[in-house]
Amino acid sequence: MKSLPQITDKVKKNLIWKSIFRRDYRNTVRDRAQAVFGNVFLHLHPVQVRESAVKLRFTWGMGGITFFAFILLVITGVVLMFYYHPTIDQAYNDIKDLEFQVPFGVILRNLHRWGAHFMVIVVMIHMFRVFMTGSYKTPRQFNWGIGVFLLVFTFLLSFTGYLTPWDQLGFWAITVGTNMGAATPLLGYQGPFSEYLHITPYNDIRFALLGGAQVGGNALLRSYIWHCVALPLISIILMFVHFWRVRKDGGISKPQK
Amino acid sequence: MNPFIEIITQPDNIAIVIMIIMVTFFMVWAFLQALQNDKLLAAGLPVEGENDKFVDTFKPLVRIELIIAIVVMVGLTIWSIAVDAPLEEIANPTITPNPAKAPWYFLGLQELLVYFDPWLAGVVLPSLIVVGLLAIPYIDINPKGNGYYTFAERKYAILIFSFGFFVLWLLLIVIGVFFRGPGWLWYWPWQEWDHARVVFEPTKDLTTVIGIDSRSLPGFIIGALVVGSYLIGGMMAPYYYWKKNSPELLAKLGIIRYVTIVFLFITMMSIPIKMVLRLVFLIKYIWITPWFNV
Numbered sequence: 001m002k003s004l005p006q007i008t009d010k011v012k013k014n015l016i017w018k019s020i021f022r023r024d025y026r027n028t029v030r031d032r033a034q035a036v037f038g039n040v041f042l043h044l045h046p047v048q049v050r051e052s053a054v055k056l057r058f059t060w061g062m063g064g065i066t067f068f069a070f071i072l073l074v075i076t077g078v079v080l081m082f083y084y085h086p087t088i089d090q091a092y093n094d095i096k097d098l099e100f101q102v103p104f105g106v107i108l109r110n111l112h113r114w115g116a117h118f119m120v121i122v123v124m125i126h127m128f129r130v131f132m133t134g135s136y137k138t139p140r141q142f143n144w145g146i147g148v149f150l151l152v153f154t155f156l157l158s159f160t161g162y163l164t165p166w167d168q169l170g171f172w173a174i175t176v177g178t179n180m181g182a183a184t185p186l187l188g189y190q191g192p193f194s195e196y197l198h199i200t201p202y203n204d205i206r207f208a209l210l211g212g213a214q215v216g217g218n219a220l221l222r223s224y225i226w227h228c229v230a231l232p233l234i235s236i237i238l239m240f241v242h243f244w245r246v247r248k249d250g251g252i253s254k255p256q257k
Numbered sequence: 258m259n260p261f262i263e264i265i266t267q268p269d270n271i272a273i274v275i276m277i278i279m280v281t282f283f284m285v286w287a288f289l290q291a292l293q294n295d296k297l298l299a300a301g302l303p304v305e306g307e308n309d310k311f312v313d314t315f316k317p318l319v320r321i322e323l324i325i326a327i328v329v330m331v332g333l334t335i336w337s338i339a340v341d342a343p344l345e346e347i348a349n350p351t352i353t354p355n356p357a358k359a360p361w362y363f364l365g366l367q368e369l370l371v372y373f374d375p376w377l378a379g380v381v382l383p384s385l386i387v388v389g390l391l392a393i394p395y396i397d398i399n400p401k402g403n404g405y406y407t408f409a410e411r412k413y414a415i416l417i418f419s420f421g422f423f424v425l426w427l428l429l430i431v432i433g434v435f436f437r438g439p440g441w442l443w444y445w446p447w448q449e450w451d452h453a454r455v456v457f458e459p460t461k462d463l464t465t466v467i468g469i470d471s472r473s474l475p476g477f478i479i480g481a482l483v484v485g486s487y488l489i490g491g492m493m494a495p496y497y498y499w500k501k502n503s504p505e506l507l508a509k510l511g512i513i514r515y516v517t518i519v520f521l522f523i524t525m526m527s528i529p530i531k532m533v534l535r536l537v538f539l540i541k542y543i544w545i546t547p548w549f550n551v
């Protein structure tokens with residue numbers, strides 16, 4: 001019988017193990033730094049951070065929580081896509097199947113739904129925190145701007161997801177929402193001055209959003225593609241710029257007087 | 258069941274209840290820290306975090322991130338086990354639910370429809386919210402309060418932002434979720450919704466109050482004067498006030514910043530003003546034109 005240290009020693013000398021972790025971790029300054037910049041995910045962080053960045057009191061961890069909610073939504077969202085067809089004939093039944101047929105389908109859908117509500121809540125609180133600590137001031141003006149776009153995209157992600165179950169709730173929420181588009185000055189058929197541009201229900205901005213004059217199959221397909229492909233891609237790119245800038249602007253803001 | 262309990266325990270409304278709890282908690286925490294720092298500042302002492310040391314990312318930061326991730330995951334899992342996401346009847350264009358509500362985070366905007374026409378409530382004002390948020394770092398030239406909680410050093414910035422965020426955005430959402438029923442009429446949460454209820458509220462236009470037809474030429478001109486003087490007067494008043502009381506501020510702001518700040522501010526204040534006109538004086542439009550109404 002071998003003792004535990006002997007076994008771990010053996011595992012750590014194994015070729016496969018060594019190929020993955022490259023070097024041993026001893027609790028030294030060098031290895032603690034190596035743990036961060038040797039790992040592509042942790043590498044988002046600097047090797048050392050100011051104490052406040054670690055305390056909950058300052059940031060409340062809200063930006064991180066928003067990001068976590070986003071990752072959770074991507075994962076549950078991808079799994080939901082396996083069970084879903086974005087057509088009027090199938091979408092509603094697919095959701096019913098998730099409820100009654102798919103193993104753990106209910107909790108999968110619940111996680112995605114409540115996670116989405118949660119993300120909208122925490123992104124607003126994150127913005128409030130950044131405002132209250134004055135962290136949008138020099139040199140972080142630009143990153144605040146990126147943040148504002150992230151806020152808008154968070155709303156849009158949630159909004160486009162509303163239609164996908166093709167039930168009354170989503171249908172009418174999207175109808176109410178896109179009817180606003182019809183009121184756009186110049187570009188919506190009910191908006192002021194649009195008659196001068198010969199705008200009708202069939203060529204206005206609402207038509208472009210819905211792919212039709214009413215919420216129908218095209219609108220379902222459009223919202224699905226915005227929801228599952230286009231908006232997440234744009235948001236991911238913005239998030240990476242956001243995180244990059246947090247570091248390049250000198251990390252979490254510190255008192256400047 | 259008690260209608261109040263019923264409405265706050267509707268699956269989608271639980272999110273709003275959670276939002277109210279979280280927002281209140283963080284609002285209190287932020288202002289407490291601000292007041293605490295203000296005391297330190299007044300005494301000339303360093304604020305929280307000013308003399309920070311550096312710590313390793315691995316493990317203190319990574320550890321706390323992991324803990325938060327686990328807590329959030331457990332919380333969301335419990336929520337997802339306890340409450341099922343609703344699925345209503347299949348979409349049916351011929352049956353309009355009453356009220357038809359937008360997603361909850363847009364209900365503040367939907368509430369604005371009571372006071373403004375759709376092109377303003379649904380397009381212009383939301384765009385200006387985004388523009389205003391983007392502009393904040395460039396129009397707030399107060400160098401103080403950068404990187405720490407404080408109230409005393411940035412009173413006006415915080416008061417204006419808080420009014421917009423808590424009252425005009427969040428409170429209107431809460432009203433839209435809990436207090437609006439069929440016909441977008443006001444219902445207290447303990448009142449039963451009554452689909453047959455009609456409220457006859459004869460709304461007037463501003464000029465009809467003084468006996469002039471709002472659709473006539475004189476009505477048009479008076480309306481234009483009122484809206485015009487709100488905009489022009491609103492744009493000029495702070496100038497004269499600051500010129501007298503703090504000319505240095507005016508010089509530092511410069512013309513572009515001045516115009517942006519004041520325009521955004523009077524646009525924001527037009528919302529409570531129109532709410533009062535509509536709710537208290539039953540006035541719907543101030544100015545009627547052939548193209549749009551304000």
Ligand code: HEM
Binds near residue numbers: 061145148
């Ligand atoms: C999807 C949405 C967002 C994600 C995932 C996100 C993520 C983050 C993270 C992880 C941080 C690091 C510090 C912290 O956790 O507070 C951060 C900082 C920051 N965020 Fe966001 N954020 C988002 C939206 C926003 C919004 C809406 C704003 C403002 C309008 C904003 C403005 C900022 C600024 C200025 C910083 C630097 C703060 C400082 O240095 O103290 N972000 N964000």
